[in-house]
Amino acid sequence: MTFHDRARFPRGFHCASRNVGLKPEARDLTLFASDVDAAAAAVFTRNQFPGAPIILGRETLKGGVLRAIIANSKVSNVATGERGVQNARRMAAAAAGELGTDAGKVLVSSTGVIGVQLPVEKIEAGVRGMKADLQDDRRLQQPGNGRPEPGEEGSPGRRGFLVNGVRAELCEQRASLRRGQARYLARIEN
Numbered sequence: 001m002t003f004h005d006r007a008r009f010p011r012g013f014h015c016a017s018r019n020v021g022l023k024p025e026a027r028d029l030t031l032f033a034s035d036v037d038a039a040a041a042a043v044f045t046r047n048q049f050p051g052a053p054i055i056l057g058r059e060t061l062k063g064g065v066l067r068a069i070i071a072n073s074k075v076s077n078v079a080t081g082e083r084g085v086q087n088a089r090r091m092a093a094a095a096a097g098e099l100g101t102d103a104g105k106v107l108v109s110s111t112g113v114i115g116v117q118l119p120v121e122k123i124e125a126g127v128r129g130m131k132a133d134l135q136d137d138r139r140l141q142q143p144g145n146g147r148p149e150p151g152e153e154g155s156p157g158r159r160g161f162l163v164n165g166v167r168a169e170l171c172e173q174r175a176s177l178r179r180g181q182a183r184y185l186a187r188i189e190n
Contacts, residue, residue: 016133020126051078
């Protein structure tokens with residue numbers, strides 16, 4: 001199996017990010033979308049007290065198919081009880097409505113402060129129009145040492161995941177398998 005030297009976004013996948021008011025200025029909402037339903041899997045924490053996105057994500061991934069991932073930074077939606085789970089559902093429904101898909105095919109992720117209720121109304125309002133912003137994101141990994149080039153702040157997906165100066169890693173590799181088949185493996189980790 002061989003891999004590309006540099007990670008690329010798989011064909012048919014797109015990304016957008018914007019500020020929806022969770023942070024004062026920086027981008028705080030990211031939307032990853034696939035043109036078609038995509039086979040999906042995830043590894044979740046084994047913590048006995050998972051956050052709302054994990055609770056909903058385990059349910060969502062039982063179907064093994066996703067069309068999108070929506071992620072916010074600044075508020076983790078952890079230790080928020082049943083209201084947090086409902087907010088995560090609303091976040092998935094907002095992304096699904098924008099993309100014209102089912103909320104059960106949208107994975108929700110949140111990172112940031114623990115124990116604060118997610119201001120989901122800002123996300124619901126902010127996701128409107130993001131479909132028009134979706135783009136092929138070919139700059140998943142910065143050249144060389146992983147730092148942006150001068151004047152380059154990185155890919156939209158990467159910018160939307162920044163939390164307290166910590167950068168998310170987005171990776172995709174194309175594996176060439178037997179008989180010329182190609183499989184794409186994508187990973188987002190924070």
